[in-house]
Amino acid sequence: MNIGEASERSGLPSKTIRYYEDIGLIRPDRGGNGYRDYAAVDVHKLRFLQRSRGLGFSVEECRQLLALYEDKSRASADVKGIAETKLLEIDRKIRELTELRHTLEHLVHACHGNDRPDCPILEGLSDSAA
Amino acid sequence: MNIGEASERSGLPSKTIRYYEDIGLIRPDRGGNGYRDYAAVDVHKLRFLQRSRGLGFSVEECRQLLALYEDKSRASADVKGIAETKLLEIDRKIRELTELRHTLEHLVHACHGNDRPDCPILEGLSDSAA
DNA sequence: TGTTGACCTTCCAGTTGCTGGAAGGTCCAT
DNA sequence: ATGGACCTTCCAGCAACTGGAAGGTCAACA
Numbered sequence: 595m596n597i598g599e600a601s602e603r604s605g606l607p608s609k610t611i612r613y614y615e616d617i618g619l620i621r622p623d624r625g626g627n628g629y630r631d632y633a634a635v636d637v638h639k640l641r642f643l644q645r646s647r648g649l650g651f652s653v654e655e656c657r658q659l660l661a662l663y664e665d666k667s668r669a670s671a672d673v674k675g676i677a678e679t680k681l682l683e684i685d686r687k688i689r690e691l692t693e694l695r696h697t698l699e700h701l702v703h704a705c706h707g708n709d710r711p712d713c714p715i716l717e718g719l720s721d722s723a724a
Numbered sequence: 725m726n727i728g729e730a731s732e733r734s735g736l737p738s739k740t741i742r743y744y745e746d747i748g749l750i751r752p753d754r755g756g757n758g759y760r761d762y763a764a765v766d767v768h769k770l771r772f773l774q775r776s777r778g779l780g781f782s783v784e785e786c787r788q789l790l791a792l793y794e795d796k797s798r799a800s801a802d803v804k805g806i807a808e809t810k811l812l813e814i815d816r817k818i819r820e821l822t823e824l825r826h827t828l829e830h831l832v833h834a835c836h837g838n839d840r841p842d843c844p845i846l847e848g849l850s851d852s853a854a
Numbered sequence: 855t856g857t858t859g860a861c862c863t864t865c866c867a868g869t870t871g872c873t874g875g876a877a878g879g880t881c882c883a884t
Numbered sequence: 885a886t887g888g889a890c891c892t893t894c895c896a897g898c899a900a901c902t903g904g905a906a907g908g909t910c911a912a913c914a
Contacts, residue, residue, distance in 0.1 A: 598890065608891090609873055617871090627880060629891055645820050650780040653871070662831050677832045684825045688818055690775050695814045701792050702807045728861065738862090739902055747900090757909060759862055783900065 597622075600632040604640035611640060619643065619657060639663070649687065655680070727752075730762040734770030741770060749773065749787060769793070779817065785810070 600622075601608045614620055615630070620639055623631040632640075639660060646656045658676050730752075731738045744750055745760070750769055753761040762770075769790060776786045788806050 596891075607873080610871085612893095613872060627891080629880080646824065647871090648780045649817060649821055649824070650778045659828075662828070674832055677828055681825065681828055681832070684821050684828065687779060688821050688825070691779055691814050691818050691821070694776065694779070695811065695818070698789075698792070698807055698811055698814065702804055702811070726862075737902080740900085742864095743901060757862080759909080777900090 595632050595637075597630050597632065600630075600637055600640060603637045605644045606640055614640070614643060617653065619653075619660065651683075725762050725767075727760050727762065730760075730767055730770060733767045735774045736770055744770070744773060747783065749783075749790065781813075 595603075597608045597611055601611060604611070606614075611620075612630075615622065620636055622636055623633070625631050642660065642663070643656055646659055647653070651659065659680060662677050662680075725733075727738045727741055731741060734741070736744075741750075742760075745752065750766055752766055753763070755761050772790065772793070773786055776789055777783070781789065789810060792807050792810075
């Protein structure tokens, strides 16, 4: 498929997809006309990138995560180590998002709007894992 | 406290803290010597920024989130609207992280390393919410 | 009291990760 | 065969830092 369709399916702008190729994250085929030709697996990777970037992983971290996906042999131990480190990071992010959710919900529904300038939950804003 | 201590307590580099001041996210006092002077509430905000940036929110989104925290009057309806939008985004991020966790865990423990080049979970990598 | 070293200041330049726009080639439907 | 929607490369600009130079401040210690 052409870049336009890959863009639509992955949720990434064509510009970004070309950029990811520039920095070596994906390698689409080329048609005889010079157009990039994306396979289904490329779209998977692009969606994966779209997500993990949106979740606060750096491009280099995404490269590592993609390598986990691509390294089907799973030969090296450090690849596994990276995966386990990432698992911990993901858990932390989930915890932090959950806490942020509590804080925000509190902000919207409970505390504010009426009074209480020094609600303890808001004072402790994002402190719990400090 | 000085910027060094604020940095240590918030987890943000001093450089970034100054940058956040430049773009109007925080406004520390100044001592007679010209040094920035951070209060506890500033550190709360910095930690909050450190987290929400790390979770994939843009600086402008963080500005909105901070506004929710600061706008103790909670007068405007659109502030509440913003908060509710952010709650939905947070829920989506939590879902995506959970899915990413499953995928990664699968990668480490189950599928790979032995055989199965086309494990269905990996083929569906980050597709579930497409 | 001087001076050393760790801190702070501003400013300017460089990096990362895109993003927009120009200039031009391709494809296909009328 | 031509118009519009696609694609290409290239170059410039923006967002969000990040590093380094040049210099001021402060606390301690000889």
